[in-house]
Every structure is written in C-alpha cells, then in structure tokens.
Amino acid sequence: MTDYHYDCIVVGSGHAGSCAAISAVQAGCKRVLMVEKAPEDWVGGNGYFTAGAHRTVHGGLHDLLPLVQNVTAEQVNNIDMEPYTTNDFTADIMRVGANKPNPSLVKAVVDGSRGTIEWLAESIGIPFVFSFNRQAYVVDGKQKFWGGMVLGVDEGGKGLIAAHRRALAKHGVEVWFDSPVTQLLTDDGVVVGVVVQRDGKDIQVHAPATILAAGGFEANREMRVEHLGGIWERAKVRGTPYNTGDGFTLVKPLHAKLTGDWAGCHSTCWDAHAPSDSGNRILTNQYTKSGYPLGVMLNSKGLRFVDEGEDFRNYTYAKFGRAILEQPEGWAFQIWDSKGAKYLRGEEYGEGIVKRIIGETLEELAARLVDEGLEDPSTFMHTMTQYNNAATQPNAAQRWNPAIKDGVSTQSSPSTRLDLPKSNWALPIDEPPYTAVKVGCGITFTFGGLAIDADTAQVLSDGVGEADSKPIPIKGLFCTGEMVGGLFYNNYPGGSGLAAGAVFGRKAGRSAARLLGIGHS
Structure with a gap:
C-alpha cells in the first residue's frame, strides 16, 4: 500500500463535510484531505439538491439584514419578520419530534445556529438570501414570513456547494473523488486513518483525526427495507445516489453506538x-x-x-x-x-x-x-x-x-x-x-445514526467490554451531517438539517485540530 499523511481526513463532500474541512483548517490543521466516493460530477452530497434553507435563532429582520444579499433599502419597510428565539427553535424540534430528540444535541444546534450562520456567510462566503419565494406571502402589502424559517441560499443547493468549493480551494483542502473509504485504520482502539480505493489501488491515509460526513442510507434499497419497512423499496431518492450507508459499515468493527430513529426518515x-x-x-x-x-x-x-x-x-x-x-x-x-x-x-x-x-x-x-x-x-x-x-x-x-x-x-x-x-x-x-x-x-435522508458528543462531535462507542456499559469516545473519530443520530425523530423542522450539519461540522473541525495540540477558534 501507498501511505499518505494528513492532519485531518473528512469523508464526504457535502455541506457538513465541507464545513468540517474548512473549520479544521481555520483551527490550525495544515493538511486536510476530503475523500468522496462519487465522481466529481456528483460533488456536494444531498446539500446540492436542497433549497439551501438554514434555520437559525435570530432577533428579527435587522439582525439578519447584514448577512443577506437580496434586500434593498427600499424593501426593508415592506418585510414583516418576527424574531425566532432559542425557546422557539428548541420547542419546534422537540414538538415535531414528539419530545424524543436528544436534549444535548438540540441545545448544541440551537445555541450554535446564529454564530454558525454568521461564520458561513462571512468566513466561507455562503450567499444567504431571504426566502421570499418559499417562506413568505404578501399580506397587506408586506412580505410576511411564516414558520420560523427565513434564510435560503442564492441558487439553492447549487449555490451552497459552489460557495463551499471556492472556500475549500481557498483554504487548501485537497479533494479526492472516485475514492471510496473501505476501512478505518486503528491502533489500540484509536482511529488513525482510513483505507481508500483510488485508481484501482488500496491506499492507506493516516491522520490523527477522521471526520465522517458520508450521509445516511436513503439511497440503499436493501437498508431502507431492513430499517424503514418493505414499502420504502418504492420511495424515490431525492438527492445523491451515493448515500448508501457506507459510513455505518465502516464503524461496525469499532462498536460505535447507533442511536436515534432508525425507522424514521x-x-x-x-x-x-x-x-x-x-x-x-x-x-x-x-x-x-x-x-x-x-x-x-x-x-x-x-x-x-x-x-x-x-x-x-x-x-x-x-x-x-x-x-x-x-x-x-x-x-x-x-x-x-x-x-x-x-x-x-x-x-x-x-x-x-x-x-x-x-x-x-x-x-x-x-x-x-x-x-x-x-x-x-x-x-x-x-x-x-x-x-x-x-x-x-x-x-x-x-x-x-x-x-x-x-x-x-x-x-x-x-x-x-x-x-x-x-x-x-x-x-x-x-x-x-x-x-x-x-x-x-x-426520501431525503434517514434519521438513525451515530451517537456523538454534543460539544466535540466525537463518535461514542456502545460501551462493549465496559463494566458500566456507558458510551465512551472513540479517539480520533468524529461525525457530522446526516450520519448523526438522535437529533430528529418522526419529523423535523425545515431548515434544521443544514444548520445541524454546519454546527457539528464546525465543532468536528475544531476538535480535529485540538488533537494536534494546535486547536483554536
């Protein structure tokens, strides 16, 4: 095998993975590699297929105006937008999830949403817009926003992933396409890299930190039938055909803890x-x-x-x-x-x-x-x-x-x-x-996934072999995006998926840098 060495490896080229890679560089990682099993024509995972909706806590119209690109001074007086509070966001996730979501994960997403939106706009260059066409109706001459969700991205998911690609190049992130990860490398229980199939060869890639952002299993008919039920064989895949649950196969030897609504999506x-x-x-x-x-x-x-x-x-x-x-x-x-x-x-x-x-x-x-x-x-x-x-x-x-x-x-x-x-x-x-x-x-994405630490995005084990059977962190392994379990059950508030992927991606990148002893905000 040919050996490569990086500071951080990110598995998946979507919104969450891109956030993780850029965050890692900004936190101090010098060499970051993103590996993607899909060809370059399919870059972006499911994020490419979205409308770019991001749900966030905000203080109303004037709080978000500096972050959007589609409002003129003349339009401001004709917009009716109520603040969306921490309590609002928390209550919405818990309400539509029948009070089953993990409170620690919910708190992390809600509390981190506003700062992460600002980071996406100012540091990565995501072209945010107000979603007039999707989230507002003209009432009494004013654009009245409804449903707690106001932000989209110019050109939707296409604009979102295009902005990420520019930012990845600017930050020097190396990207390999047509490069599926087939194995996680470990040393005494610590994840120290991955095995990648590239150009017909198995390549060992070593790094102190590996971040999984490989999506759910919604494009895998067999896994849909196994976990969701027989009728799901005929569901139509909304996004990438490459989200086939590979990430969950990778972690099986590590006894990573599975959690969340594995029968939901x-x-x-x-x-x-x-x-x-x-x-x-x-x-x-x-x-x-x-x-x-x-x-x-x-x-x-x-x-x-x-x-x-x-x-x-x-x-x-x-x-x-x-x-x-x-x-x-x-x-x-x-x-x-x-x-x-x-x-x-x-x-x-x-x-x-x-x-x-x-x-x-x-x-x-x-x-x-x-x-x-x-x-x-x-x-x-x-x-x-x-x-x-x-x-x-x-x-x-x-x-x-x-x-x-x-x-x-x-x-x-x-x-x-x-x-x-x-x-x-x-x-x-x-x-x-x-x-x-x-x-x-x-079908957009599946809800079941890996248990993570809400503060660090570190993947947790299922406690096998431990006397108290409590989940413990798997050193060197982090997770973000649709692979995270425990956040959504039964249903979810629109725009919270991209927000969560960005919040935990940002946390994972910072945590990766801390493994090198160089992490900073």
Whole structure:
C-alpha cells in the first residue's frame, strides 16, 4: 500500500463535510484531505439538491439584514419578520419530534445556529438570501414570513456547494473523488486513518483525526427495507445516489453506538414522474411539491388521508412523504381551484416542471384523473363535495391568511365537520379551473445514526467490554451531517438539517485540530 499523511481526513463532500474541512483548517490543521466516493460530477452530497434553507435563532429582520444579499433599502419597510428565539427553535424540534430528540444535541444546534450562520456567510462566503419565494406571502402589502424559517441560499443547493468549493480551494483542502473509504485504520482502539480505493489501488491515509460526513442510507434499497419497512423499496431518492450507508459499515468493527430513529426518515411530497433512484442535477429541489396546504390531497381511491392544514408546510412536509407512501399504490393527487393555484410556486409547479391535469369542473377533472390512476371518480366527487360543504363558512375568505395559522377549518359547523379535518387554510375548492398534480414519496435522508458528543462531535462507542456499559469516545473519530443520530425523530423542522450539519461540522473541525495540540477558534 501507498501511505499518505494528513492532519485531518473528512469523508464526504457535502455541506457538513465541507464545513468540517474548512473549520479544521481555520483551527490550525495544515493538511486536510476530503475523500468522496462519487465522481466529481456528483460533488456536494444531498446539500446540492436542497433549497439551501438554514434555520437559525435570530432577533428579527435587522439582525439578519447584514448577512443577506437580496434586500434593498427600499424593501426593508415592506418585510414583516418576527424574531425566532432559542425557546422557539428548541420547542419546534422537540414538538415535531414528539419530545424524543436528544436534549444535548438540540441545545448544541440551537445555541450554535446564529454564530454558525454568521461564520458561513462571512468566513466561507455562503450567499444567504431571504426566502421570499418559499417562506413568505404578501399580506397587506408586506412580505410576511411564516414558520420560523427565513434564510435560503442564492441558487439553492447549487449555490451552497459552489460557495463551499471556492472556500475549500481557498483554504487548501485537497479533494479526492472516485475514492471510496473501505476501512478505518486503528491502533489500540484509536482511529488513525482510513483505507481508500483510488485508481484501482488500496491506499492507506493516516491522520490523527477522521471526520465522517458520508450521509445516511436513503439511497440503499436493501437498508431502507431492513430499517424503514418493505414499502420504502418504492420511495424515490431525492438527492445523491451515493448515500448508501457506507459510513455505518465502516464503524461496525469499532462498536460505535447507533442511536436515534432508525425507522424514521425525512420524506416529502415528490413528483410522481421523477426518477426513482437519484435526484436530477439540473432540477434538484424543483421536484418538491409543497403546495398542499393551499388545497387537498386524495389517494387513488379518491379519499383524503392527512390534515393538509395541520401546521405550516415546513413542519409537516418531512413526514407527509411517508403518509403518501402508505396509500394504495404509494402515490396521491394534490388538488386546487384557481384561488389556491395562484399561490403555487413556479419553480415547483410551472410549465415544463410538472404535469398538471386541468378540468373546468370537478367532474371533468375526476374523469381526466382516471388516466392517471384514479380508481373511483364517484368517491372522488363525494370526498370533494363533503370537503366543500365543510369548508363553506361565513367570512372564511376574509379570515383566510396563508402566512399565519388562520383557524379557517372544516370544523366550524357541527353539522358538516369532517372526520379528518383540515385545520387551517380550508377554503372551498369551487372556482374553476381545477388543477391536479400526481405526487409520490421522495426520501431525503434517514434519521438513525451515530451517537456523538454534543460539544466535540466525537463518535461514542456502545460501551462493549465496559463494566458500566456507558458510551465512551472513540479517539480520533468524529461525525457530522446526516450520519448523526438522535437529533430528529418522526419529523423535523425545515431548515434544521443544514444548520445541524454546519454546527457539528464546525465543532468536528475544531476538535480535529485540538488533537494536534494546535486547536483554536
């Protein structure tokens, strides 16, 4: 074998891994190597396929203005943005995770979010913007932000990874593509490097610190079936096809502690006609279909199956993919009339992006949906009639407001309320033309992962061989990104995944430098 020596090795070229590598250099590591099993054409992991949404604690509009690039002085007075506090962020993660997330991990992400966002913007050059198109509606002439999430990245994940690549080059990080890691090297239980397959050869790469940022197992059909269940074989992979759980195989000999929701994942409404086994590098996040709060969703039998208005989209979209997958045939229709359709985002629902089925009456729409798989138009019509009767309430149109949880529901009248409510934004679907889009389940990333120390991002062992069986740190090994377990259960607040990857990536890089005795902030 050929031997190489570095101060730090980062496994994975996505957002979290890039943050770790740059952090390590800034903390004092002189020679940092990033290894990526994918070819260079697939650089960026899942981060490339995102909208670049980052959730962070902030003090309101003027706190974040210095960090964004898409607001003029004239626009400032027309933006309505409430502060998002530490308590807000903490409560959102715990609430949507059914109070199961590890409190130490949650605290680390929340407390580190604002400083990390500033670091990303000022030190790495991430081009942050306010997400007007995704997280705000015009209400009374002002852009009203909702759902606690306000930051995106110019050009989404493409802009995010492009900025990282510039920063990696500036900081002198060496990057190897087409270089899968096949083994972790150890010396008396301490991780001292990796074995990499490169150009048909096995190469030993030594370093005091190795940082795993290799993603989850969402692109591995066998692992999806094993951990998530049989129906997940047919889920569509939203991002990179290279996240196949390799990182978890690497740590098995070390008895690394597995933790978190191994039966859960981030999954969302995804174009039913999208590719099955990987995302599209051009359209990326445009296959997302997140306009369901403005209408209703019906399955192939013509029945509703979720409360589309349960909460803001960014608190429900990561779990509704599962609900769709559990329906007959694993897909559903999203339905709007002209009132709702005018609010649909063009990048998701525009011409050339998605197949839209149109009808001038609901009966005509139902007939056309038969060709798309609707089994029973009469049940479809019965469902829509029941919904419209329950949604027809006095002054509903005047109270309807997509930027707040407006309480405009199907449950106002005892005589017409539905067994399955729509709790907010429930206007009748009664103004032609009527639009339908067929959606499936897109899997984004898996929630189960490795246990880490919340302060250092060091991987913990499962305590095998220890009398008290307590997790102990595995020296020389750190983890960030989607490989971290224990942070998300069942669901997650939109934008918190990229934020967490950056927070723990930054911590891991600093910890790597400390192993050399040179670590500094």
